[in-house]
Amino acid sequence: MSVHHYLLFFAPVFLTMIAVEVFVGRKRGLALYSRGETTASIAIALGQRLLALFPLSLVGFITLSAYENRLFEIPSDAWWYIPLLFVLMEFAYYWFHRLSHGVRWLWATHSVHHSIEEMNILASYRFGWTGRISMGGLIYAPLALLGFPPAHYLAMLAVNLMYQSWLHTDLIGKLGPLEGIVNTPSAHRVHHAKNADYLDRNHGGVLMVFDRLFGTYQAERDHVPVEYGLVTPSGSKNPLRIAFHEWGSMLKDLRRHRPAAWPGLLFGPPGWAPDGQARTSADIRREYRNSLGAPDANLAIAPSVQPAE
Template sequence: MNYVLYAIPFFFLLIALELLADRWRGVSTYRLADSINSLSAGVLSQASGLLTKGFGLIVYLLIWERIALFQFSLESPWVWVLAFVLYDFCYYWSHRFGHERNVFWASHVVHHQSEDYNLTTALRQTSTGFLLSWIFYLPLALIGIPPVVLITVGSLNLLYQFWVHTRHIPKLGWFEWFFITPSNHRVHHGQNPRYMDRNYGGVFIIWDRLLGTFQEELDEEPVIYGVTTPLASWNPLWANLHFYAQLWRDAVHAGSWWDKLRIWFMPTGWRPADVAARYPLEKHELRDFVKFDVPLGRGQKLYAALQFAGYVLGITWLLMVSASHGFADLLIGWCWAAFGLYVIGVWLENRPLARWLELARLLLNVPALWLLQSVGIVAAGETAWLLLLAYSLLSGMFVWLPRRSEPAPA
């Protein structure tokens, strides 16, 4: 069973509690634009998962049905315990390759782009992991772990990882020796050279301790979050694609055909010598690090937050009804979400075309609602159209209200 859908309300409840903890302690671990960007990546990931959920599962099923070494009973508790532990070991290697090879990092980088560290960071997930990540779990099919067990323990593994994305919980004594905790996972999100590419486990830290990838959080070296080549954008689509685009550009510019091929599978950050010389990448020094930010008025921020809330509700509904709809129907919902989240990102960046794109988004909600009603994702009737009319009028009025202009990003 996939428990992630049922956990969504609890995610937002815990985020609210963390915000209260911020206020109580007099600290600030949240920035609105960064949090919306992280949550947008998560919403897009869930929507994308509806289209790609069978991509790797088909291969898993074939191996499990035809060449599994053992047959395990779902009634046996130890089968579930064994699967939970082995899944985390496979996750360790998936996660490690996600940091150590270019093509895997291209998918995983989105989770590390936030320059803040809070519970919204946990929900900042990739939309392209379906391409290769399933490979690492095929040994479980060969052993004989049933697919329903795989899906269930995978969901539990993911849910466990949510609570460790906080700065409010200190080291936890003996617990640090065996399990992933907020402290040792903060290390994992650091761009400090000492902290990079460490602590890969999802639930258990013992794999890192045994395989030499463990690093303790040090009081004398505070974690600086983010990646060494910043995204510098609030666009969730670009967040998922930008490293693929960089690899593609480097492959095109490479003079050697061998370099064009191997760049995808080389250690993360490797570039052909001729490309690196002609097209150097600008990387910041930690001492000069400044978080990406764009000045926005309070009204603009509130507007973005309210619009984003609509997409959270919409995708949650899509997840709830997805079992009774085919690929084409779900693709309509994905397109609606992807374009809307892109426009919100442009709005948060205060781009010159932000108002016009927002107007286009509001207008496109009309054919989107008609399509969603025609395939049965949204109930037919006048109520939805009246709600859309009221929403569009209120949104449009705000968009075109005169306000003090803010400088656009360079």
């Protein structure tokens, strides 16, 4: 069973949240759902649902093999079992999420989630279709090797993703003392932003603990509106183009450069190029801060900075 099967049980709550968001948005005079983005999100979600009907995957085979050769027998009835699994899943999810932004091969799938240029709860189900190719799920395989049954940690991952669904909204402001401790709509708006100093921040699922520990936490600034979407957008609302846009760009780069550069183009950060002409999110952030005359400053954010094509 994949994590998407677990998410089906959450569908009634998910649809109710969308209905409430639309109702409250209209009451406030806000248009939260544009036709093009909404249609694309629904089509991408349906495509993901169809793909989930085919259970075979290399990640699944490796995960089951890891569990069959597990290092420990962990008692699932112990009082500490669920808290321990929660913390370990949160740690694994943080690195899955961070690497999905920092490794282009993984970003080719994850970029679909960030392609939407508005923030609403429906966006939380905009998953990429090519996870079985990018195989980012291998990041969770050590949990199976430790002795956690895959069904258990996939259920915990589903809970993690269900929690994140309500974070995709512009309707909820900052939540006071919770900011910087747990993931909030404000923190997740930062994560979805293409503003220069917001790029690749706030990777946690439920908690912001590991973002603080590893230096990737960034609070939303009240005076700067978030700009959503990709730094280099697909330029289309066609779900097929959205789903395969980054893979197509990656293939074009491979054709343009010699094989010696291919490892960097495939597994380096998005935006990397051997000739130094393109820019990664770290380059964009550094250039912006240098423009302020304070490379290490944590100051105001530029509306957006586009990388070189």
